[in-house]
Amino acid sequence: MLMRFLMACGLCLALALVGVLGVAGFIPSLFWPDRGLGTDGYVPNPENGAYLFRVGGCASCHTAPGKGAKPLAGGRVLKTVFGNISVPNITPDREAGIGAWSAEDFLRAMRLGLSPSGRHYYPAFPYNSYTNMSRDDLLDIWTHLKTIAPVADKAPTVTLDFPFNIRAGLGLWKLLFLVEGEGKLARNQDEGAARGAYLVKGPGHCAECHTPRNALGGWKYSRWLSGSDGGPNPVPGIAPARGRGLKGWNASDISFALKTGMLPDGDSVGSEMATVVDKNLSKLTDEDAAAMAAYLLSARR
Amino acid sequence: MMNTSLKIGRNICAAALLGLTVAAGGAAAHDGATGVVKERMDAMKTMGGAMKQLAAMMKGQSPFDAMAATQAGMTIQGQAEGLLKLFPKGSDDMSSRAKPEVWTKWGEFEAATAALNKASAALAGADMGAGKSDIMALFAGVGKSCKGCHEQFRKPKDK
Incomplete structure (x- = not known):
């Protein structure tokens, strides 16, 4: 009797799970309604948009490798443990790019990882980080994106292998791992470190590489910024307060390394980080580099 | 049956040994x-x-x-x-x-x-x-x- 009851419970649970997965996957609006995505009261600051666009490194992924590649026209293929993912064109071309999008579409993509038609994006697009950004900063980036030369080349698409080619599965993934929206950051941080936390967690999207992931690809928050062996290359930790990397570094060592790529021992950064410094972090203002250093040195997550 | 499991066992041993060798090689990197x-x-x-x-x-x-x-x-x-x-x-x-x-x-x-x-x-x-x-x-x-x-x-x- 008990056995039968337990089995029935298990079956119900399984069905409920499949239901949730289905609904989250196919009707995203139920789980991710448009809250706070409007543009009311927005005052554009194009300079801020250009700056965040640059230090955030949008162009590094959205431009194909090699000389002569058209900026932001996509075409790069990201190799992940789940398979290869192609990067789209984000120029304002109406057909090939995102020229037909509204500002709300852009906010939805950056905050919730949803396309204008409600499709889930793969989290290789770091919306888990961008979701932390303020609405006005995101809209400033949108303002900047619209000033870029449109490119009519459609980026090739690569399809992932089963089961990762089923985007509905991403609905469940998001229910598990997407912590949406601004404002939960920087608790108990002083002002400098709070700005640093914002830059590290939001536009800088440092955690995407520097925080290890579990088997399903979600961040291990207990090992925040502790470095990772999971990717193609080992990534060092950048959490000195928890004994994970940057041992013995002070604030000026960190901000200097962010801006120049030079480490305190006279060595330089290499691999992917060399591009990140060269193209993005070297453009940081001194104040922002110092703020990131203050956050990385603090023990708060 | 016996034969297969022996073979698998041997393969595991070989793999483990290879792993050890590679690990030792890695540890020596730069120093040697x-x-x-x-x-x-x-x-x-x-x-x-x-x-x-x-x-x-x-x-x-x-x-x-x-x-x-x-x-x-x-x-x-x-x-x-x-x-x-x-x-x-x-x-x-x-x-x-x-x-x-x-x-x-x-x-x-x-x-x-x-x-x-x-x-x-x-x-x-x-x-x-x-x-x-x-x-x-x-x-x-x-x-x-x-x-x-x-x-x-x-x-x-x-x-």
């Missing part, structure tokens, strides 16, 4: 270098030492001294000049962090070392009356060439 590999590691260390001294100066951790900065530039250029000779074909043994691309993209590697040569020559030839921001710009140029080469041609550090 000899010959030309050791020579180029020493050259990198010399340049790193000069960059460390410059960086400390730029960060304000040691007093700014244009004379010392140009001397550090000379130290780096002295090593940069002979760098290509320290990468003969086939010198990519276990202890080295040089990627095979050094030799498969030799032209690009050559250009990368030439960039270091040029940037360090500019620092070495800086005016004695140069201010900190001038030296910082030249230092950044050298740093950029370090990064540029390490990005493409150096394996990441073992964890």
Whole structure:
């Protein structure tokens, strides 16, 4: 009797799970309604948009490798443990790019990882980080994106292998791992470190590489910024307060390394980080580099 | 049945042994270098030492001294000049962090070392009356060439 009851419970649970997965996957609006995505009261600051666009490194992924590649026209293929993912064109071309999008579409993509038609994006697009950004900063980036030369080349698409080619599965993934929206950051941080936390967690999207992931690809928050062996290359930790990397570094060592790529021992950064410094972090203002250093040195997550 | 499980067992043993060997090889990396590999590691260390001294100066951790900065530039250029000779074909043994691309993209590697040569020559030839921001710009140029080469041609550090 008990056995039968337990089995029935298990079956119900399984069905409920499949239901949730289905609904989250196919009707995203139920789980991710448009809250706070409007543009009311927005005052554009194009300079801020250009700056965040640059230090955030949008162009590094959205431009194909090699000389002569058209900026932001996509075409790069990201190799992940789940398979290869192609990067789209984000120029304002109406057909090939995102020229037909509204500002709300852009906010939805950056905050919730949803396309204008409600499709889930793969989290290789770091919306888990961008979701932390303020609405006005995101809209400033949108303002900047619209000033870029449109490119009519459609980026090739690569399809992932089963089961990762089923985007509905991403609905469940998001229910598990997407912590949406601004404002939960920087608790108990002083002002400098709070700005640093914002830059590290939001536009800088440092955690995407520097925080290890579990088997399903979600961040291990207990090992925040502790470095990772999971990717193609080992990534060092950048959490000195928890004994994970940057041992013995002070604030000026960190901000200097962010801006120049030079480490305190006279060595330089290499691999992917060399591009990140060269193209993005070297453009940081001194104040922002110092703020990131203050956050990385603090023990708060 | 017996035979299969024995075979599987043997394979597991072999795999474990291979794993151990690889791990031991990894642990010895960089320490056991000899010959030309050791020579180029020493050259990198010399340049790193000069960059460390410059960086400390730029960060304000040691007093700014244009004379010392140009001397550090000379130290780096002295090593940069002979760098290509320290990468003969086939010198990519276990202890080295040089990627095979050094030799498969030799032209690009050559250009990368030439960039270091040029940037360090500019620092070495800086005016004695140069201010900190001038030296910082030249230092950044050298740093950029370090990064540029390490990005493409150096394996990441073992964890």
